[in-house]
Amino acid sequence: MTSKDCSGISEQSFYFAKRFYTIHTSPVLFSDKKIRKNLFLQFFYATLQNKVLYYYRNKMENKEVISTLSEIKNLMEKSSKFLSLSGLSAIFVGIYAFIGAYIAYYILDPTKITTLNINTPYRLQIIVILALILLTISLITAFYLSWIKAKKNGLRLRLDSISIRLLINFFVPLLAGGILCFSLLLQQHYGLTSSIMLIFYGIALINGSKYTYSNTRYLGYAELILGLIDSFVPGYGLLFWVAGFGLFHIIYGVFFYLKYDRRK
Known part of the structure; x- marks a missing residue:
């Protein structure tokens, strides 16, 4: 996933949170259980997407860091040791x-x-x-x-x-x-x-x-x-x-x- 996808999901979560707050504070809309339930599920799904995305982004970054460190280590060994x-x-x-x-x-x-x-x-x-x-x-x-x-x-x-x-x-x-x-x-x-x-x-x-x-x-x-x-x-x-x-x-x-x- 790209940073664009991440920002999209964040905006989506913010949108659902805003709607949920509006409905929750509105006596008319808050009385409708279906609206509240549907909006809550959408908000929960968007939040879960955010967490999954955050986890995989960190995981990929860690892999890149480990790979970079491994390459640096190999270069240092080649420059400081006779490996032939x-x-x-x-x-x-x-x-x-x-x-x-x-x-x-x-x-x-x-x-x-x-x-x-x-x-x-x-x-x-x-x-x-x-x-x-x-x-x-x-x-x-x-x-x-x-x-x-x-x-x-x-x-x-x-x-x-x-x-x-x-x-x-x-x-x-x-x-x-x-x-x-x-x-x-x-x-x-x-x-x-x-x-x-x-x-x-x-x-x-x-x-x-x-x-x-x-x-x-x-x-x-x-x-x-x-x-x-x-x-x-x-x-x-x-x-x-x-x-x-x-x-x-x-x-x-x-x-x-x-x-x-x-x-x-």
């Missing part, structure tokens, strides 16, 4: 982790299922090279799938201030953990390597979640807790590593894809 992450990238990273663990297990030490016996410089080199290959492939996959998602949503994947903040907040803890792990490997302290990887990776996810999807921090919490548990359970580093970087990534990637990517 893809759930498929997390799934692929998890798959890469399983492949890497398979290679490390069967090439380096096929006699033990839970640990890796890195007791020679050659095996250390293999581990470092394998880790760098997995990291490189994972980053390339994440970048490529993010580029596809951004293109699909009509956005440009560029290195702006938000992307820089995300990269800094994510890679500073990750780099610190990587340097610490490399130092431990050089000194042949292998026991806490997997737990340190998980802990610092979890911190990196929590730290970077401020500039992307906020639920990324839950994956960070899971990695952090798993790393702390791993530090109390010696001898099972490979299993914890596979669970954190493999299984958790796949589970989170499926959840992320179903919630954000599939509906786009």
Whole structure:
């Protein structure tokens, strides 16, 4: 209904109210019950129309306000957060982790299922090279799938201030953990390597979640807790590593894809 309709109904109510008052104050007309009843019903109907119109106008205005606020919120999120992450990238990273663990297990030490016996410089080199290959492939996959998602949503994947903040907040803890792990490997302290990887990776996810999807921090919490548990359970580093970087990534990637990517 338009404002014109509203004003029309208001004038109609005023007209019936005026007539009702005139009849009520007129001894001759007021004695006619049919006239009084008919006029009262007309006045009641017009008043009811006014109330219904007022209700629906307020309801429509509230919907418009909510819609406007939702649009403003989306614009603010797009301008303050990196929203081109893809759930498929997390799934692929998890798959890469399983492949890497398979290679490390069967090439380096096929006699033990839970640990890796890195007791020679050659095996250390293999581990470092394998880790760098997995990291490189994972980053390339994440970048490529993010580029596809951004293109699909009509956005440009560029290195702006938000992307820089995300990269800094994510890679500073990750780099610190990587340097610490490399130092431990050089000194042949292998026991806490997997737990340190998980802990610092979890911190990196929590730290970077401020500039992307906020639920990324839950994956960070899971990695952090798993790393702390791993530090109390010696001898099972490979299993914890596979669970954190493999299984958790796949589970989170499926959840992320179903919630954000599939509906786009």
